[in-house]
Amino acid sequence: MRVLRSAGRMAVVARRWHQQGQRVGVVPTMGALHEGHLSLIRYAAAHNDVVIVTIFVNPLQFGPHEDFARYPRRLPRDLQLARRAGADLVFAPSVQELYPRGFDTFVEIGALAERWEGRARPGHFRGVATIVTILFQLTRPTNAYVGQKDYQQARIIQQLVRDLHLPLRVHIRPTVREADGLAMSSRNIYLTAVQRRQAASIPRALTQARAHIRTGERRASLVLRHMRRLLGAAVPGARIDYLAIVHAKTLVPQSRLRGRVAILVAVRMGRTRLIDNLLVDVP
């Protein structure tokens, strides 16, 4: 497995692969790899000729009071894990390499980026859209793989790929969960033991909401009220950032449920912010 730090070298290798007609799968990550990432890498390896994993903690997508500085960085371990999962190349550039002095170009998404995480984290999706555009230029994927856990982010990447006519397909792959249902996230390590136990109520609330819908409830307000009660009881100190049932494509809230919907939740536990979601096809 090759490891590249230089954007120029990455572009040269990607160009060669591209001209050889290789199907290139890319898994963009911020490192601190967990089973969620590894399942994306394994899936990419099964469906492409070569797999590139990018590891870059992107300062542009962190707010001034967020966890950029303390975000976990464990490159040697990540390289081992990526290699074992089937990566052919890891691209791990420095901040200086991707954002040299004078960098001043940004990719912005409209309506899809304004709600939910976009409201809670101003500038976040502009950072995501910008870095993903850059990484796709440098790596020239045939396919890119992203986790459903960050569902709004995944939709935004699909939107920008469509709108800017980037020549690749973006695949949203299912969230990988711990035994108790908690969605895997590099931020789970911030949780205290007590918070970690309480956090399992988030996926529990989601699956109960799904069951609630599947057994016939079509009023979003009632499903959400039930979820809010459950979360409030399970996590006394929790602050629910948002809780919503939305159209799966547009992320616009629905009051009367129909078609494919996403149940979205964001909860703050102490200094840590957890997000999760489930997709439900309303019968």
Next chain:
Amino acid sequence: MRVLRSAGRMAVVARRWHQQGQRVGVVPTMGALHEGHLSLIRYAAAHNDVVIVTIFVNPLQFGPHEDFARYPRRLPRDLQLARRAGADLVFAPSVQELYPRGFDTFVEIGALAERWEGRARPGHFRGVATIVTILFQLTRPTNAYVGQKDYQQARIIQQLVRDLHLPLRVHIRPTVREADGLAMSSRNIYLTAVQRRQAASIPRALTQARAHIRTGERRASLVLRHMRRLLGAAVPGARIDYLAIVHAKTLVPQSRLRGRVAILVAVRMGRTRLIDNLLVDVP
């Protein structure tokens, strides 16, 4: 010469050329081709294996009170001119083709886009940066050619290509001028006969300013005062939008001239707005 309307077909052709290792030259235009465009096409044909001319009057770069509706459209004539100048393919998509329903992604440039044309035409450079990014994705150029007449636009395209790591080089080619010095522009046809004669004072003011600098003047304020007087006398009804001597890379105004500078001018004559510039290497 092929003519394509479909973004999907354009992408397929560009992909094939790219994989064959062809050097692809792209000349992005809004049509109404004149000798300025044709000189870019001829130059591109001399330095690439294939040449694509894009013709697209981009609604996103026009303000609500600008001339989008009346901007000259003359496709049959443009196709003939492009073919004779050496184009292998003209890509002339509809608005619907590049901005389908739900389109909501934008490329934004920072400081470089805030001054001069950016101030006079809010949103203009966002429209330019977005369409150019899309056109470069669809056509995959090795080289792109733009005219110096729209100097700020040319610098913005260079900045976004650098920042987003688009795999191509942007070449700024000299402005082509009429016999009396007026920079060729598709908007020159808006001028009345009187305005057309007066407009020649714009390049005259620029060349006098350059001579002024070359003979030793280093104070921008004095050079500009001289230019303003000349323009005021030659074009009684003219409104000078801006007149500036700036750093050729950053477009920041200079008071004491040194290095490479650009003299920028924008003038309104009736409903028509003309821009021009000269680059000067201060000895």
